[in-house]
C-alpha cells in the first residue's frame with residue numbers, strides 16, 4: 482500500500498508535465514502479435530485519460546508478409562525497401578485495413594473490471610497523409626511504394642483537441658487518387674515534426690540501444706547518434722527506429738524514445754519514472770547542472786527527504802529551503818526532474834564557504850554527477866564569490882570528499898560563527914579544500 486501511495490505521488494510531476502502535450506507512438510506490425518499488445522492498448526487509453534494527445538502510427542510488415550504467402554506471392558525488396566507492385570499493393574491494402582481495424586476494436590473496449598472500463602475513447606483514422614511515389618531509383622521501379630509528401634496538420638490537431646486518439650495507418654493517398662504503401666517510421670517522424678510533438682516513442686523488439694557489454698544505454702546525445710547508428714546497423718528495425726527518432730529531434734521534436742513492445746508497462750515506466758525503461762534521445766545529452774530556482778524546491782525536497790529521515794543529512798524545513806534555494810545548484814534529468822543537488826554557503830569574512838547537502842538520486846549514482854556538481858560549486862566559489870577555501874561537515878561521506886581533494890581538519894578550520902554551532906553529538910568530520 483505504502484509503495485503504491487509513494488509511486489502515485491512520485492508520478493504526479495510527470496502527469497502535470499505531460500498533460501496537453503502531443504506524443505506520437507510508432508508501433509511496428511510485429512507488436513500486434515506480442516502477448517503484451519493488450520497492455521500497450523490499455524496504457525495508451527490511460528495516457529489519453531491523463532490528457533495526453535496521442536497519435537498512433539502503426540506498421541503492418543508481418544501482416545503483409547502473411548497475405549503475400551497466402552497468395553503465394555514473392556516479397557520483393559531493394560535496399561530493404563519493399564517493391565509494391567499491383568498484386569503486392571492489394572495485399573498491403575488488406576493487411577493494413579485489418580490491422581487498423583484490430584487496433585480500433587481494442588481501443589474501443591470498455592469491459593467492466595478491465596483497465597478500459599469507463600475510458601470511452603474516441604478513435605479517428607482518415608486521409609490525413611498525402612503521399613508521393615518513390616519512383617524509379619537506380620533503375621528499380623518501386624511502383625506503389627511511396628513516401629510522405631504532406632501531413633494534414635490542421636485536420637489531426639482538430640481531432641486531438643477533441644481528445645480523440647488519431648490512428649495513422651502506413652498508407653497515404655496522392656492527389657491523383659492512388660494509394661501508396663509507406664513505412665511506419667516515415668509517417669511517425671513526419672507526423673511528430675509536423676505536429677510539433679513533444680515526443681516520438683518508437684516501440685521496438687528490444688528495450689533500446691545496448692552497448693558492447695549488452696547493457697542498455699539510457700540516454701543518447703544527438704551528437705553521438707551516428708556512432709550508435711553505425712554500431713546497430715545489423716538490427717535494421719532498431720536502426721530505423723533510432724534514425725526516425727534522430728530525424729524527429731533534428732527537426733524540432735524535443736525527445737525521442739525507444740522502448741520494448743514486449744515489456745509490460747514499458748511505456749508508463751518510460752514516461753512516468755526517473756529511470757525510464759528504454760533509450761532516450763535528446764538534444765541536451767544527459768543531465769545538465771544549473772543554479773536552483775524557487776520552482777526546484779519540490780524536487781530538491783523529494784530528493785533529500787529520505788536522507789534526512791535516515792540521519793545522513795540534517796533536516797531542513799520547506800520554509801528554510803525556500804529562502805536558501807538560490808544557494809543550491811541542481812542536476813536536471815533531460816526529462817526535467819531534479820536528480821541531484823548541492824548547496825554552497827559563503828562566509829565572506831574568512832573567504833571560505835560551506836558545502837552542504839551534496840546528494841544525487843540513487844538511480845544515478847556512479848556517473849560522476851556529484852563530482853560535476855562539486856566542480857560547478859567550486860567554480861562559483863572561486864569566480865563569483867572570491868573564496869579560497871571550502872569546508873564540509875559529514876558523517877558518512879568523508880572518503881568521497883577526500884577523493885575530491887578535501888582533507889580532514891578540525892574545528893579550528895571553521896569560521897567562528899560556524900564553529901559555535903558545531904553539533905558535538907552529531908560528531909561530523911570536518912574536511913577542507915583549498916581552492
Ligand SMILES: CC(C)(COP(=O)(O)OP(=O)(O)OC[C@H]1O[C@@H](n2cnc3c(N)ncnc32)[C@H](O)[C@@H]1OP(=O)(O)O)[C@@H](O)C(=O)NCCC(=O)NCCS
Pocket residue numbers: 788793836837838839840841842845846847848849850851852853874875877878879880881
Ligand atoms: C556521495 C554521493 C553524493 C556521491 O554521488 P555520485 O553521483 O555517485 O558521485 P560520483 O559519481 O561523482 O562518485 C562515485 C564514486 O564515489 C564513491 N562513493 C559514493 N559514496 C561514497 C562514500 N560515502 N564514501 C566513499 N566513497 C563513496 C562511489 O563508490 C563511486 O566510486 P567507484 O565508482 O570507484 O566505486 C551520493 O552517494 C549520495 O547522494 N550520498 C548520500 C548523501 C550524502 O552522503 N551526501 C554527503 C553529505 S553532504
